[in-house]
Amino acid sequence: MPTLSTVARLANVSVASASRVLNGIRTNPATLARVTEAAEAVGYVPNQAARTLRSRRTGQIAFAMPDVANPVYTTMVGSIQEVARARGWRLMLHSTGAEPEDELAMLRDLKHRYVDGLILASLHLTPEIVAELARAAAPVVVIGGATKDGCTDTVRANSRKGAGDAVRHLCALGRDRIALLNGPTHTTPGVARRLGYLDGLRSCGLERRDSLIEVATDFMIEPGRRAAELLLARERPDAIFCANDLLAIGALSALRDAGLDVPTDVALVGMDNIPLSALTWPSLTTVDLGSAERARIAAELLLERIESPEGETRLVGVEPRLVVRASSGVPA
Amino acid sequence: MPTLSTVARLANVSVASASRVLNGIRTNPATLARVTEAAEAVGYVPNQAARTLRSRRTGQIAFAMPDVANPVYTTMVGSIQEVARARGWRLMLHSTGAEPEDELAMLRDLKHRYVDGLILASLHLTPEIVAELARAAAPVVVIGGATKDGCTDTVRANSRKGAGDAVRHLCALGRDRIALLNGPTHTTPGVARRLGYLDGLRSCGLERRDSLIEVATDFMIEPGRRAAELLLARERPDAIFCANDLLAIGALSALRDAGLDVPTDVALVGMDNIPLSALTWPSLTTVDLGSAERARIAAELLLERIESPEGETRLVGVEPRLVVRASSGVPA
DNA sequence: ACGTTCTCAGCAATCGATTTCAATAGACGC
């Protein structure tokens, strides 16, 4: 395996010069040509470990997400990869399974310096995680809730407002028994969407009824189906706002099993605008929280922060956008 | 940032001894205790780059897949991560976008030695890729088609047999105008599933009719919907075998738009058994190609190969399994 | 013609571990 000194010897220069050429540092055109040619000739590839050891830069960033199988996060992966690739960075992906311990482990692992920065998409920032964020060994950008102390760059969606918009949309269509199918309420999105739902009810002058609120065990299809079944067993809502699209797809399945038509009997609104939501039957009205954009911004923030670790931390918000489709009852 | 020599100094031993303790090499219990304690006290974390540089091991493996958004691959990610984590390896994920150039780049990048091995899930092994596989700088296990020269460990599904089974299943239910909704035919799965479909027709004594075959531009939902529309515009099949579940979900949408009932008018069978296939309406009959198991085996093969680079290359096959649900017309 | 500045290349230190090799000390057999 050729090393830098192989190249240097062949080009008849010192390793220092060879290194400079390969790193694009100004050199005499003649040496530049000789080194380039020699490197080409022996098929030189720099050793990443040696380079990292000396320069303290890895050229890699990591993205830690709760669940690879969730389309929201795969969308984010796409955006981040785009930014990273365009700027010559390699991207590492991690699936934490939404386990706080796993997220903690990711943050602690930054000490190993195997990446130069981390984008952490978290459903719930525990106090331990916040503490670890403050002393992280490399820059971190959080996608999700903001930390109180504000000492970490953060990109967040305004899902509270989005949830409110969804409820107001349903109300404007004449629905007045609007249920909430939420995900776990100990999570940031769970809390925000519940508040948004209540905001929405209030601004429409609707009474809040706790039996119209059901909580699924996870933000996924099957839990959504089960929670919807429980809800339907005790109530007869004329609309359901689901805290995300996967839950809504589960609810769709439960409604069908119960012989209820969407949107005639029950209007349905989801949240996230995952690709699949346009292809269900009926197609799903949803609130786009700008996942792709948030991820892109997070990646850009991270790379900037890596370039210049100092400077104000930033909190960027992305505004929600209602995407009206068939499931909420608006004619095609 | 504490280094090994910090620990050694504190424990009053040489760095060599400290290194031994931290690597679990037999040492005097007294030194062991002192070093462990010192490491604990200063919060020592080994520098990955230095370790890799010297020992030529990174403790990382990579998984390159065509598309993170495809549930088949996210399933694989889960299995691989499980195996990797259990054995103390870190996993890197890459989405190649099914671009041969990206897959090539992944293989070439192995020379940087930033991982100790690669699992490559490829839809189509071009001659260039096969050539690069032969001279890869680190062990590679391929999930997908086998290389002719057989000098790379491979795990593959028998989707040809699976496709045949699907067709025979449809035939046994009395269907005799069985269409094929295939993905791109320049891919390994595209070819295999087409052959399996033809096998199936033959073994049922059915005539092959080219107008019953439609090819989508990609193995995804939306292309599936469009291809199904084209098919329905010229033919009236009583069953459609789709080359994967995403295509089948697209087809489901097209059939619904065309006012055709599944399974009464048209029976539908997919392939891959993705989680979503159990939750469509009607639920989707499909052929399980053992994605999770293939990925698990691939991970195990890779780790074994890393331990002992020599030895026969292996070709492992996983057998398909028909999963009968509602869409093929069997009563619930 | 001479001092000053600038460009470029090389020497050598350095990053933080692992690993080889030799030295030491104690255990043991006879």
Place this chain on the structure above:
DNA sequence: GCGTCTATTGAAATCGATTGCTGAGAACGT
């Protein structure tokens, strides 16, 4: 009591790059 063997340990080399410093020579100004 002496030679041999074994268990530990430390010194130093090594992995393959990057980078600070130094000096040689060219370019330039006066």
